[in-house]
Amino acid sequence: MTDTRNRRGASRTEAIMRTTLELGQEIGYAKLSIEAVAARAGAGKHTIYRRWPSKGALLLDSLLSLHESDLDYPDTGDITTDLRQQIYAAIDLMARPPFGPLYQALVGEAQYDPQVAAALNERFIAPQTNKTVARLKKAQDQGQLARGFNLDLAMAILSGPLYFQFLITHEPLTHEYVDQILDSLFAGMGPGDV
Structure with a gap:
């Protein structure tokens, strides 16, 4: 009985998140509402609100289920x-x-x-940042990067131009742009530097 209920609950959750993404893509986030998601997904809005306190929280879970x-x-x-390779994968994900x-x-x-900001940071941004800094640290330990280069700063330098272009200028993120960022960054943090 519990197993069947768990499967039904998981299926309902997937349907709600899939519907959120579909509706968000069709009508945009500004017009997206819990009520519209509930109606299309065949779920009660109270069911959705029990799991997600806001449409931002629902969208976050829905997006995270994709990647x-x-x-x-x-x-x-x-x-x-x-x-x-990793940044190409990230910008390819953001492009579609x-x-x-x-x-x-x-x-x-x-x-x-603030709840959406904290959840986004905790569940997506911080884990990606930690993965990047860990990979940079390993490279630094192997002598591929300058010993004294601040790896948190390297992460900020890597992500800043990407977010600027993605969120502010809305110019397309391309592999060529990533190559320019990496070439510029590595010119300053190679093993012979700092």
Whole structure:
């Protein structure tokens, strides 16, 4: 009985998150509502509110369900190759609907909703940052990066231009742009520097 109820609950959760992504893509985040998701998913709005306190929280879970392992770091032994491969995967994810446009909306929502901001940081941004810094640390320990280079700063330098272009200028993120960022960064933090 409990197993059947758990399967039904998981199925209901998946349907609600899938519907959230579909509706978000169709009508945009601003027009998205818990009521509209409930109606299309065939769920009660109270069912949704029991699991998610806001549409921002619902969107966050829905988006995170899309990427699970897409952004894991490779470890080829070459930090530049690994960063390039991981960042390509990240910008490719952001370039395709529904993730990109809805992620932009979620970051916007995080500016007004402290709970969404904290959850986004805890569940997506901080884990990705930690993975990047860990990969940079390993490369530093292997002599591929300057010993004294601040790895948290390296992370900020890597992500800043990407977020600026993605959120502020809305210019497309391309592999060529990533290559320019990496070339510039590694010119300053190679093993012969700092």
